[in-house]
Each structure stands twice: as structure tokens, then as C-alpha cells.
Amino acid sequence: MLQSCYIDILGICNPVLGSRTTILSVKPLLLPDTKTIHQRLLVILLDYSACKLPATMNETTVRTIFLGHKRDGSGGVAQKYIQCSHGKFNLNTTAFKVITVRSNCTDDAVKKCAYWRIAEDGDIVSKKVLGETGFAGFTHYVYIIPGGMSNRCPWAGLAHLPGEQIWLQSSTYGVNRWATIMQEALHNYGLWHSWQGGYEYEDYSTSMGRGDACPNAAELAYLGWATPAPGGDRIDSKTLRPGTGLTFSLPATYLSPEGNYLRVVPDWLPSYKNSSQAKNLYIAVRVNKSGDGSLISLYSNKLNLHEVNATMDNDPDTYIYSDRKITFFNAITPQNRTDFAIYKLIVYGGSWVGKDILKVHLCRYQNSPTECPTLRALEKRKLLE
Incomplete structure (x- = not known):
């Protein structure tokens, strides 16, 4: 069982008190090599005019x-889905439907903003209009609440994790922000929030944090929207020998879903045997183009590094919907190297070798970073074959 969560007006996720969401499947809804998703979406505009809370958006706008x-x-959210997933996550535009639902007022819905009652109100009337079979023909459901309820509902967006339903405010940070919609939609497929600096949601490099951007490398890998670089799916003590270097060529994540990230498994560390301390690293190049067009300068045109709980990352079947605590912890500019002493690892941002394709080098050491080659020496080497 997993808790549902909601985003408050500041964009912070909070658990829904007393609520639980049943895991619907023993397998992820999206994993590498899955078929392309064409979501059949029903958007329900709630109208509580009976208690002076009419729908504040019309069907054309939605x-x-x-x-x-x-x-x-x-365009719109559909275009962002396509850009971020490289065509693996889509809205079925033919099946897409918006319906306005007038419902009776109840304290649970209009005073307590009980998400379950709002969904129940929307479902009951929608089934009367569309028929049971017609309603069941959709794969996912969005509930948009009236603007007049904004001060009663302490969230901009809400979702089951995993599930088929999301709820959105009729606000700037709610339905009018594509990244909020994407975040809630991806909660349905098992993704949690991304962290930075010890704070949940503070990663601005992804829509799963506070960013107006596509998912980061660790999230793309989970969703099956990207594949690792050749030889880069498990860079461990056997692959990366002390004092030597590995060289890769990584396209920016917006550019191609193929071979666009590295996954480092630092099992050379004594702490890696500790299930609560062990971390895996995801490394990828981010550039502010396409779905990442609004990516801020802290991350853009740089090598981005995220760490995740290694125990969960190494056993996805067991920890399928668990929070790996994806955390951004550094960005490296081209032609620079950074020593991550905690991992006894040096990561080098090399030179651009093509349109938004960056040469990347890795080296681990046993005692001192001086055991590793210089960036200049590594830049002269050929790519890993």
C-alpha cells in the first residue's frame, strides 16, 4: 500500500491524511521495451453551481x-508528453474527451475537499451521460475543481501512486501548468518526487520536482523512455578499474532516447554493503531545447548527476513502487572535472563532439585523485567500444 500525495499552492507534496492507494499491478505500468502508450483520457470539469461554486473553465479551454x-x-500537454518520452507516452486525441458535470453539493466535497468524494461525484454523472461502457473505455481520469474551491483545497495537483486518477486546481500552478499535469500523470505510473539539497521536490531539473522540464535520467530510465550508453548500464568495480578511465559520448536527453545516460554502481565502496547507505548514480547531459526548453541555467548545457537508493534501484521488481529518493547533487560544465570524494570517483565533462553530444569520462581511485589521468589525457582517447 502506498500513500497518495498532493501538491500545495507552493508546489510542495504532502501526504493525504488517512488515505491509502492499492497497488494495482505486480509489474510497472511503464518499463524499458514496453509498447508505446496512448492514454485514453477523460477530463471531468466539476460544477457545483448549486452551492455557488460553478466550473470556472470551459471545455474548449481545457x-x-x-x-x-x-x-x-x-501542442499543449500532448506535445510535452511526446517530446519528453520521445514518442513513448501519448494522448489518444481521438478518444480524448472533456465533460462538464453538475453535481449536488456535499460537505465532503465542497467544504472538506475530499478528493475521493469529488471523484465519486464526477464518476456518477459521467456514467449517466456516457454510459457504463463508455466511461470504462477510458484508461485515465482527470478531475478539475472549480476555482472557488481553491481556498478549501490545500493542493494544486493530486494523484494516486500508482493509479488512474489525478485531480487539478483551476489555477496557474494547477491545470494551467503543463509540468504539474505531467507530474501528476507520472505519479500514476509509479514515479515519486525528485530531491535536492536534502529537500523533497527541490530538484528544478525535472517536472517531478519544481522544474518546467522533462524527467531526469533516473526517471527516464525507470519509465523506459531512455536507454544507457553502450557499456554504461552498470559501471561497477569490474568495469571501472582504479586509476584508469572510461570514455563515453552522451547525447543530450532531449536529442535522443538512445544511449543518453550512464548508471554507476559504486560497489568498490565499503558502504555499498549497507542497504540504507548504498547509492547508485545516474549521469546525463541536459540542454535547454525541445521539452527542456525552460530548463534553468543551473542544469542546462551541463552534465547532471543524480543519486538513488541502490538497494531499490538494483531490485526493481521488489521495490517497483517504492521511493528510490532520486536526488540531484551536482552539475558539471564541459571541459571540467569534479572529484566526488565520497564515491572515490572523478567525473569529467569533456568536449562537445557533435550537436549537443558531450564526451564524458569516469575514473575511480583507491587512495588519491592523483591516481587518475588528466582531462587533457582522457580527451585524446577513443570512445569506449
Whole structure:
């Protein structure tokens, strides 16, 4: 059982008190090599006019938010889904539907903002309009609450993890922000929030944090939206010998889903045997283009490093919907090297070798970083074959 969570008006996720979400499957809903997803989405606009809380958005506006100005999926949230997933996560534009639902007022819904009651209100009327079979034909459901309820609902977005339902405020940080919609949608598929500096949600490099950007490398790997560089899926003590270096060529994550990240398994550390302390590292190049067009300068045009709980990362079947605590911890500019003493690892940002393709080097040491080659020496080497 996993807790649901909601984003408050400041963008902070909080658990829903007393609520639990049942795990729906023993396998991830999205993993590497899965088929392309075409989500059949029903968006329900709640209208509580009976208690002076009418819907504050119309169906045309909502369709534009999700499908773009042409309302054909070439813009809006649908376009972001395609860009971030490289075509693996889509909205079925033919099946997509928006419906306005007028419901009776209850204290649970309009005063307590009970998400379960809001969904129940929307479902009951929608089934009457669409029929039981028509309603069941959708794979996922979005509930948009009236703007007048904003001061009663302490969240901008809410989602089951995992599940099929999300809830959104009729606000700037709610349904009007594509990254909020993406975050809630990806909660449905098992992703948790991303961390930075010891704080949940503070990673601005991803929509799973506070960023207006695509998921980071660790998240892309989980979703099956990216593959590791050749030889880069498990860089451990057998692969990375002390004092030597490995060289890779990484395309920016926006550029290609193929071979765009490295996964380091630092099992050379004594602490790696401790299940609570062991971490794996994900390394990828981020550039502010395409779905990452709004990526801020802290991360953009740099090598981004994230760490995750190694025990969970190494056994995804067991910890399928557990929080790996994906955490951003450094960004390296090209033509620079950084010594991560805690990992006895040096990561080098090399030179650009093509359009947004960066040469990357790794070296681990036993006692001193002086055991590793210089950046200049590594830049002269050929790529790992």
C-alpha cells in the first residue's frame, strides 16, 4: 500500500491524511521495451453551481491546454508528453474527451475537499451521460475543481501512486501548468518526487520536482523512455578499474532516447554493503531545447548527476513502487572535472563532439585523485567500444 500525495499552492507534496492507494499491478505500468502508450483520457470539469461554486473553465479551454491550439495533439500537454518520452507516452486525441458535470453539493466535497468524494461525484454523472461502457473505455481520469474551491483545497495537483486518477486546481500552478499535469500523470505510473539539497521536490531539473522540464535520467530510465550508453548500464568495480578511465559520448536527453545516460554502481565502496547507505548514480547531459526548453541555467548545457537508493534501484521488481529518493547533487560544465570524494570517483565533462553530444569520462581511485589521468589525457582517447 502506498500513500497518495498532493501538491500545495507552493508546489510542495504532502501526504493525504488517512488515505491509502492499492497497488494495482505486480509489474510497472511503464518499463524499458514496453509498447508505446496512448492514454485514453477523460477530463471531468466539476460544477457545483448549486452551492455557488460553478466550473470556472470551459471545455474548449481545457481541450486547448491538453491538445494545443489546433486541438489535435500537436501542442499543449500532448506535445510535452511526446517530446519528453520521445514518442513513448501519448494522448489518444481521438478518444480524448472533456465533460462538464453538475453535481449536488456535499460537505465532503465542497467544504472538506475530499478528493475521493469529488471523484465519486464526477464518476456518477459521467456514467449517466456516457454510459457504463463508455466511461470504462477510458484508461485515465482527470478531475478539475472549480476555482472557488481553491481556498478549501490545500493542493494544486493530486494523484494516486500508482493509479488512474489525478485531480487539478483551476489555477496557474494547477491545470494551467503543463509540468504539474505531467507530474501528476507520472505519479500514476509509479514515479515519486525528485530531491535536492536534502529537500523533497527541490530538484528544478525535472517536472517531478519544481522544474518546467522533462524527467531526469533516473526517471527516464525507470519509465523506459531512455536507454544507457553502450557499456554504461552498470559501471561497477569490474568495469571501472582504479586509476584508469572510461570514455563515453552522451547525447543530450532531449536529442535522443538512445544511449543518453550512464548508471554507476559504486560497489568498490565499503558502504555499498549497507542497504540504507548504498547509492547508485545516474549521469546525463541536459540542454535547454525541445521539452527542456525552460530548463534553468543551473542544469542546462551541463552534465547532471543524480543519486538513488541502490538497494531499490538494483531490485526493481521488489521495490517497483517504492521511493528510490532520486536526488540531484551536482552539475558539471564541459571541459571540467569534479572529484566526488565520497564515491572515490572523478567525473569529467569533456568536449562537445557533435550537436549537443558531450564526451564524458569516469575514473575511480583507491587512495588519491592523483591516481587518475588528466582531462587533457582522457580527451585524446577513443570512445569506449
